[in-house]
Amino acid sequence: xxxxxxxITQAKGGSxxxxxxxxxxxxxxxxxxxxxxxxxxxxxxxxxxxxPVKVSxxxxxxxxxxxxxxxxxxxxxxxxxxxxxxxxLGASVAEQLPKYLSLNGIEKVAGILQKxxxxxxxICVVGGGNIFRATMExxxxxxxxxxxxxxxxxxxNGFFPFSPDQARNLDEYxxxxxxxxxxFDLIHDxxxxxxxxxxxxxxxxxxxxxxxxxxxxxxxxxMEELDF
Numbered sequence: 001x002x003x004x005x006x007x008i009t010q011a012k013g014g015s016x017x018x019x020x021x022x023x024x025x026x027x028x029x030x031x032x033x034x035x036x037x038x039x040x041x042x043x044x045x046x047x048x049x050x051x052p053v054k055v056s057x058x059x060x061x062x063x064x065x066x067x068x069x070x071x072x073x074x075x076x077x078x079x080x081x082x083x084x085x086x087x088x089l090g091a092s093v094a095e096q097l098p099k100y101l102s103l104n105g106i107e108k109v110a111g112i113l114q115k116x117x118x119x120x121x122x123i124c125v126v127g128g129g130n131i132f133r134a135t136m137e138x139x140x141x142x143x144x145x146x147x148x149x150x151x152x153x154x155x156x157n158g159f160f161p162f163s164p165d166q167a168r169n170l171d172e173y174x175x176x177x178x179x180x181x182x183x184f185d186l187i188h189d190x191x192x193x194x195x196x197x198x199x200x201x202x203x204x205x206x207x208x209x210x211x212x213x214x215x216x217x218x219x220x221x222x223m224e225e226l227d228f
Contacts, residue, residue, distance in 0.1 A: 127160030158185025
């Protein structure tokens with residue numbers, strides 16, 4: 001049975017990785033949820049109702065991704081009865097991912113995935129405005145490290161609007177690098193009341209099931225438009 005792992009990554013903190021993880025967890029109710037954040041527990045709290053599995057990638061001494069832990073994840077996925085796995089990489093783990101892939105050889109990683117019939121998709125969150133430069137620099141580093149051996153999706157966060165120049169730069173880079181660009185935006189209403197409602201719901205750790213219709217309406221359009 002073919003398996004798929006989706007790793008949501010970006011070294012820039014606060015870019016929206018946990019928001020996208022929340023949305024994907026809601027969309028794919030049968031997926032297994034993994035917590036690959038060694039620094040914070042945001043997704044673990046927000047997705048508590050999905051009983052996420054905590055996985056530590058970083059070596060305690062070096063603070064780098066441990067090869068054994070990384071390979072063990074693939075072994076566990078191959079042996080699982082689940083078909084889809086969704087993981088939010090914390091900023092510290094995300095920062096090390098391109099370095100790990102470059103140093104350990106992307107060909108070896110791709111070989112392990114192929115042998116175990118696992119599709120790995122890297123979703124790199126990118127934002128406009130004042131986080132554009134940092135998130136783009138990471139996307140470029142990640143793209144170089146995979147050398148076209150692993151699929152990368154550039155996920156633009158609607159909370160950080162792109163200027164025309166930023167949008168053009170991303171589109172040109174994605175086209176030249178063979179990347180897919182997709183957009184996500186949890187809520188279109190950025191008013192104070194709407195934002196506070198969404199924050200409370202996400203931090204409640206119970207998801208959207210059974211939510212009051214007057215609160216659920218804030219999430220409806222964003223979830224309907226999610227094309228991942």
